[in-house]
Amino acid sequence: xxxxxxxxxxxxxxxxxxxxxxxxxxxxxxxxxxxxxxxxxxxxxxxxxxxxxxxxxxxxxxxxxxxxxxxxxxxxxxxxxxxxxxxxxxxxxxxxxxxxxxxxxxxxxxxxxxxxxxxxxxxxxxxxxxxxxxxxxxxxxxxxxxxxxxxxxxxxxxxxxxxxxxxxxxxxxxxxxxxxxxxxxxxxxxxxxxxxxxxxxxxxxxxxxxxxxxxxxxxxxxxxxxxxxxxxxxxxxxxxxxxxxxxxxxxxxxxxxxxxxxxxx
Ligand SMILES: [Zn+2]
Numbered sequence: 001x002x003x004x005x006x007x008x009x010x011x012x013x014x015x016x017x018x019x020x021x022x023x024x025x026x027x028x029x030x031x032x033x034x035x036x037x038x039x040x041x042x043x044x045x046x047x048x049x050x051x052x053x054x055x056x057x058x059x060x061x062x063x064x065x066x067x068x069x070x071x072x073x074x075x076x077x078x079x080x081x082x083x084x085x086x087x088x089x090x091x092x093x094x095x096x097x098x099x100x101x102x103x104x105x106x107x108x109x110x111x112x113x114x115x116x117x118x119x120x121x122x123x124x125x126x127x128x129x130x131x132x133x134x135x136x137x138x139x140x141x142x143x144x145x146x147x148x149x150x151x152x153x154x155x156x157x158x159x160x161x162x163x164x165x166x167x168x169x170x171x172x173x174x175x176x177x178x179x180x181x182x183x184x185x186x187x188x189x190x191x192x193x194x195x196x197x198x199x200x201x202x203x204x205x206x207x208x209x210x211x212x213x214x215x216x217x218x219x220x221x222x223x224x225x226x227x228x229x230x231x232x233x234x235x236x237x238x239x240x241x242x243x244x245x246x247x248x249x250x251x252x253x254x255x256x257x258x259x260x261x262x263x264x265x
Contacts, residue, residue, distance in 0.1 A: 007059040016045040062181030066193030068221035068263035074256050075222040076263045077102040083117035084229030091228040098247040100257035105170040108133030108154030115161040127259040129168030130154040140175035148183040194225035200239040201227040207241040
């Protein structure tokens with residue numbers, strides 16, 4: 001962080017953008033800069049922008065909450081892509097059995113289709129955040145207008161079902177573009193990332209490997225990315241098989257599973 005609380009990479013992006021405008025003005029005035037300098041500046045901006053999208057934790061386009069405090073024995077389990085009438089209740093039952101709280105990033109259209117499930121999630125003391133309305137895999141490449149409209153629909157869906165506005169947002173695929181960051185900020189949503197991706201939603205990943213990865217990530221402040229449903233509801237995510245043992249291991253390490261809200265408080 002810089003002295004003003006802005007990540008250095010974001011400052012570099014601003015500087016390269018301003019330099020680009022200045023070089024453009026010079027060109028208009030007939031004083032075009034050497035091609036090499038212009039090309040290097042353009043390349044630097046492209047690299048920073050790309051890194052900003054694929055590594056949201058760098059905070060190039062906006063602050064992303066991806067890890068909690070290291071001083072508290074708490075971790076946040078987060079579940080994306082639900083709710084699903086078959087798998088979400090099983091996840092809820094396992095969490096209840098172990099006295100664990102979690103955060104569910106629901107897909108807006110699924111929330112509308114399974115409103116009772118969303119209410120059950122909230123009633124059990126878990127936090128409901130949004131994960132886009134239609135789970136568009138190209139979210140980070142979409143225009144600000146598209147992202148703003150999708151986010152609005154997702155938030156409206158949760159408001160209609162729960163009667164209160166969501167405050168947390170995990171973008172589909174977890175990538176953050178400038179459009180995503182601006183849309184989230186305008187809607188007053190906190191962007192939530194993760195400290196560990198368990199790959200439980202990838203069909204080829206064996207549950208043992210998912211458990212191994214999740215266990216290795218268990219430390220104070222960790223935010224684990226899991227799934228309570230498959231994106232297209234066409235299979236059961238590995239997290240269902242992994243969760244019982246993961247919750248036992250979590251407790252054995254003296255950690256508590258809390259919501260992202262609690263982790264941030
Ligand atoms: Zn997702």
